[in-house]
Amino acid sequence: MQTPSALLNRLLARGKFRHIQVLLFLAELGSVQRTAQAIGMTQSSVTQTLAYLEALLDIRLFDRHARGVRPTAACADLLPVARQLLLGLADGAAALAARQNQGEGYVRLIASASAVHGLLLDALPQFSERHPMIQVRLDEAEGEDQLLAIARGEVDLAICREPAVVPEGWMFEPLRADRFVVVCRPDHPLARTRAPSMKALASHRWLLLPASLSARRRFDELAERFPAMPATYPIVTRSAPMLWQLLQQQDLLALLPLNLVRPLLDAGRLVHLRGGDAHPLAPIGALRPASGLGAAAARLYEALRTRAAATH
Structure with a gap:
């Protein structure tokens, strides 16, 4: 034996x-x-x-x-x-290659979808323009998948919501506030109203996320205030490309995190309805080692802090 x-x-x-x-x-x-x-x-x-x-x-x-x-x-x-x-x-080969190619370092970054859309879409290209010799590998993951990646030592920095339990030796710093918002396409019948009543919200069809997500639980809480249960679309998904496609092509309403839909709101491809906004959401922030953060990751972390502070 x-x-x-x-x-x-x-x-x-x-x-x-x-x-x-x-x-x-x-x-x-x-x-x-x-x-x-x-x-x-x-x-x-x-x-x-x-x-x-x-x-x-x-x-x-x-x-x-x-x-x-x-x-x-x-x-x-x-x-x-x-x-x-x-x-x-x-990962080791990528880090060594980045260093050998006269780079200043390599950062393994993991982020939630809301963090990608609400902060990184703008901040990361700007960082790369200023620090072209730092290579950043960005992976998208949520919740437990992020924590597992941290536990396996696969991550230098995470941009996400604060987990219920912060990994030992790590710390969380809020960077950008967030909340749930009701959105629709600009030519939706309610788009001109901008602050529709509960009755009006209940009279239109909704696009739902899976029951395991906080956005769905918040929608269920909102729907309890409706005079009647609204009609719902038969596709239930968390896929961002599918959500954007359906919301822009059809007369649907959806309750989603503001940072998740921020790029489409800024581009005018979706509009924010003011009704049903009493739904706070934990902020997006940086989850990082309390000590021993590498030089390249530290530069990225400071750049994200600066970007978030400038857009508050």
């Missing part, structure tokens, strides 16, 4: 990054031939690599069958770790 420490020492001494790549591609593609084609190896090399890895770990990772290979339970246990290792290597 092998101990975890003995197995770890064996992997450190004899394991290779190529083994991880072969493992992941075999699990995804289910075929030695397709794996060989995908990563530029011969089929025999893939087969030999798999045999070496199984011998190294002293466990079967794939079941062979007529059409290819299928991950075993042991392989399934290993895959999440392998994926994180390969992602970490990719």
Whole structure:
């Protein structure tokens, strides 16, 4: 029976990054031939690599069958770790490349959709104009997905709403106020009213977000004040492109975060109805390490603070 420490020492001494790549591609593609084609190896090399890895770990990772290979339970246990290792290597390669190409650093930024639309769409291009040698990789994620990325060490800076529990060693600073607003397209029947009554709001059809989101819960609270339940559109989504398409093409109302719709309001593609606005929302802010923030990330953080303060 092998101990975890003995197995770890064996992997450190004899394991290779190529083994991880072969493992992941075999699990995804289910075929030695397709794996060989995908990563530029011969089929025999893939087969030999798999045999070496199984011998190294002293466990079967794939079941062979007529059409290819299928991950075993042991392989399934290993895959999440392998994926994180390969992602970490990719991040490291990107950071080194940014530095080697006479750059000043590399920032791994994660942000919610509201943060992207309400702050980063304007602030990030301006930052890049002033600091062209700093490379910023922006990923969009919400809530728990952001916290998981922070826990895995994949993030230098997060722009989001304050989480219920701030990760240990991190701190949150509010940057931009937010609230829920009712929006519609400029030629919607209620657009000229701008402050419609509850009866008027209830008489038109609404575009809803999924029940798990705070915007949907706020809508349900608003609807309790209506004289009757309004008609709703049959598509329920959180996809921003779909929301924008539907709101601009059809006579629909929606209750959404102000920062999420800010670019479309500024461009005149949507209008804000003043009715039903008693719905506060937590501000968007920066979630960052309390200490040890890298120089490039610190520059970005200060630029976002300055931009947010200037537009209050």
